[in-house]
Amino acid sequence: MSMTSAPSMDSFWMPFTANRQFKANPRMFESAEGMYYKTPDGRSVLDSTAGLWCVNAGHGRTQISEAVSRQVQNLDFAPTFQLCHPMAFELAERLTKLSPEGMDHVFFCNSGSESVDTALKIALAYHRAKGDSGRTRLIGREKGYHGTGFGGISVGGLVNNRRAFGSLLTGVDHLKHAWTPGTEFTKGQPEVGANLADELEGIIALHGAETIAAVIVEPIAGSGGVWIPPKGYLQRLRDITRKHGILLIFDEVITGFGRIGGAFASTHFDITPDLMTSAKGLTNGAIPMGAVFVSNDIHDAFMTGPEEAIELFHGYTYSAHPVACAAALATLDIYERENLFNKAYELGEYWQEQLHSLKEFDVVKDIRNYGLVGGIEFHTGDKPGQRGYDVFEHCFWKGNVMVRYTMDILAMSPPLIVEKEHIDEAITALRNGIKALY
């Protein structure tokens, strides 16, 4: 159908959105700069979520747009199957300077979901390359979000994302969600709950370690509602997986690139996984790109292993797309020059105190935070998810602040260029919204 004036709003099937509901009340952005979006009705809306956890250096960075535009002119596309371009190697090497020691290899893809499926496939192929082909089971966690590929939803633990799609991958188990009742309103990491990782020993006992390929967790769970790992929990997972020869995958799609202080959660917590997924902040959200960091041990298994294992039969037309590489290199320059991976350390405490000031409302059930991530959970009202949606809507239209909601939990993750006044602005909009609604 040809377009006349305004589009009908029926043709685009929106992701994770009820089109009918959206159509009745469309929330649109037209442009963006720094910490703010501009709406078609001329309002500035504070971006308290860095887009979808990705615009870590803030919007409208000319260094990125110029690098992208130069790159499209100079080399718009080059295959990376059997042929390549130098920037792919340059970016990979640059990235490994940020990853934990011993993770010196990077596989490129185009999104967080692809990075998850890539990491799971590498884990399976690694065991096979080592002659350990019985290790095929994968273990995720309740409430985990690992994107929307079949691998990602299989190890993911969000019921709504799984149940419409059949039997998914077989041989997948899930750890319990790592949160303990009674730890509501903890600032930062809860003191209790590290022992929840011990459940992994139970799963291992049930199936036998020799059947398990990998465990995947988000170091800080974002999309499932902002869940902070208890102190010692991640280390305990590392110890158990290592003891049993099971690979540990950190899904750092949200935690990567400065979100909690330092480049990654792995470097922040000083825990080295075997594989690490990333996307989002890698290119500041400007061009789709994902990257999987791979340990030297895994990489060596392919590079020096049996002849049939030397090639990984996996990849994407757009793996290490030159334009995405250019965007990523420009983004890394900005992070470095502006010292943005330190921002969560500089402002984390202020962020924490302002967020927790919302505890005054009875309707607030819990507040969780770490680095520059915040979650506010409401007591569920008559209809699950309604309160989250209502506060989100109020903030957007009346408070001029964009937050994100997952059922009755609001999530916030501002661009790392955030300053105290933006935090104040976001909290004021939330406070006014909650006051007006309840």
Ligand code: PMP
């Ligand atoms: N893993 C995690 C931890 C994520 O938060 C997300 C996206 N929110 C994904 C994977 C999927 O990323 P994408 O939407 O780019 O496929």
